[in-house]
Amino acid sequence: MVFPGSTEEVAAVLQLATQRGVPVIPRGAGSNLCAGTVALQGGIVLALTRLDRILELSPSELLARVQPGVTSAALASAAAAEDLLWAPDPGSRTVATVGGTIATCAGGLRGLKYGVTRNYVLGLEAVLPTGEVIRTGGRLNKDVAGYDLTRLLTGSEGTLAVITEATVALRPAPETTGTGVAYFPTLADAGRAVAAIIAGGLLPATLEFLDRTCVNAVEDFAHLGLRTDAGALLLFGDDGEPDATQAALARMSDACVVAGALEVTTAAQVTEAEALLAARRCTLPALSRLGALTILEDATVPRPRIAEMVERIGGIADRYSVPIATFGHAGDGNLHPTCVLQSPDDTEAVQRAELAFKDIFAAALELDGTITGEHGVGAAKLPYLAQQLGQAQMSLLRRLKAAFDPAGILNPGKLGS
Numbered sequence: 001m002v003f004p005g006s007t008e009e010v011a012a013v014l015q016l017a018t019q020r021g022v023p024v025i026p027r028g029a030g031s032n033l034c035a036g037t038v039a040l041q042g043g044i045v046l047a048l049t050r051l052d053r054i055l056e057l058s059p060s061e062l063l064a065r066v067q068p069g070v071t072s073a074a075l076a077s078a079a080a081a082e083d084l085l086w087a088p089d090p091g092s093r094t095v096a097t098v099g100g101t102i103a104t105c106a107g108g109l110r111g112l113k114y115g116v117t118r119n120y121v122l123g124l125e126a127v128l129p130t131g132e133v134i135r136t137g138g139r140l141n142k143d144v145a146g147y148d149l150t151r152l153l154t155g156s157e158g159t160l161a162v163i164t165e166a167t168v169a170l171r172p173a174p175e176t177t178g179t180g181v182a183y184f185p186t187l188a189d190a191g192r193a194v195a196a197i198i199a200g201g202l203l204p205a206t207l208e209f210l211d212r213t214c215v216n217a218v219e220d221f222a223h224l225g226l227r228t229d230a231g232a233l234l235l236f237g238d239d240g241e242p243d244a245t246q247a248a249l250a251r252m253s254d255a256c257v258v259a260g261a262l263e264v265t266t267a268a269q270v271t272e273a274e275a276l277l278a279a280r281r282c283t284l285p286a287l288s289r290l291g292a293l294t295i296l297e298d299a300t301v302p303r304p305r306i307a308e309m310v311e312r313i314g315g316i317a318d319r320y321s322v323p324i325a326t327f328g329h330a331g332d333g334n335l336h337p338t339c340v341l342q343s344p345d346d347t348e349a350v351q352r353a354e355l356a357f358k359d360i361f362a363a364a365l366e367l368d369g370t371i372t373g374e375h376g377v378g379a380a381k382l383p384y385l386a387q388q389l390g391q392a393q394m395s396l397l398r399r400l401k402a403a404f405d406p407a408g409i410l411n412p413g414k415l416g417s
């Protein structure tokens, strides 16, 4: 493992690795969920966590310039101190680095209203596997000089270059945030409420859902007083000017009632709203406590097809007799079906879970979705990628990879390899 302290050190490591043909695995916090930082073929794990400085924060230009090892939460609080918002908001933000967040093009809890990480990357400094340093984009919103390498590197999962600095866009912080909770008989009912909220002309900042297993796990973990007898919970919310936020919350509550909610409440205070969001963020750790092996995926479908996808996941879980709980970013159609098994040594159960997920990915593709909405391909989903992209696109991906990384040293065995 190497912990470089500068761009020059990153360049020296990569140059040497290319000369010797040694794999290099870039790593931020290692919180990815697709085996993206596993050194499958050995080699050098290049941890960027020492590069953790915020180099500049410009309220007049609405941007920040940061090193890759700054955590998303640190950037968000530095921005908040200037009444600004760093919008990308993965559930792992307290540990996830900005470099890793850009390299995975992470989504998170604000995707519907604010978009995902790629919408906020203005420019990058990156080191190619040969050791050459490039600067893509810059400080501008408008810049169409050359191919858009900033976008190509965003979401490239450490397979094309190592990000050593990023210039990212910030937004003015919203004046206020409001959050509500609705309980439904089933997850499919919650899916229908989501469709009704958006069809009603609203663009919520938060629209997250949890099924009964997830709600129970979160309640056991965080003791928030959540109702545990309902089939699903929908967390909805908005931010902005106070009156408009309250009006939007009222309309979302009404839409939930019309869609058959058992109960709807809105958080009276910001602290309560934040506690609810924190509860949603802890769903994965809460579920993981239920067993010894957690397999979490992020099949994503167009929003109107959420209810259908949820029903398909239920059918697949029954067919393979595996427990699958589902939560996710409902506003983005981004589902996290999660299977928790009691023992990784129960190979028969693990095999059934793998077959179930294979069918879940196939179902997502049939419904015009994707095998991964935000977690990335890594090594975990590489076997399914060709099914989505087709052979012509796969070979273009490989040619792009070879153009950046002629010796094939950067994160081999992952996306594009």
Ligand SMILES: Cc1cc2nc3c(=O)[nH]c(=O)nc-3n(C[C@H](O)[C@H](O)[C@H](O)COP(=O)(O)OP(=O)(O)OC[C@H]3O[C@@H](n4cnc5c(N)ncnc54)[C@H](O)[C@@H]3O)c2cc1C
Binding pocket: 025, 026, 027, 028, 029, 030, 031, 032, 033, 036, 037, 048, 068, 089, 090, 091, 092, 095, 096, 097, 098, 099, 100, 101, 102, 103, 104, 105, 106, 107, 108, 109, 157, 158, 159, 161, 162, 163, 164, 281, 284, 285, 374, 375, 411
């Ligand atoms: C509890 C939990 C909740 C999560 N919630 C979300 C969520 O809501 N939304 C979401 O999208 N993801 C989520 N994730 C997944 C993950 O946390 C994010 O993708 C995160 O942004 C990764 O950041 P990291 O620093 O941990 O990157 P790592 O895991 O270290 O790396 C991720 C990938 O990026 C590459 N990489 C890292 N740094 C660099 C660099 N400087 N240059 C080039 N490549 C690099 C790595 O090689 C790897 O392929 C969650 C994970 C957990 C554990």
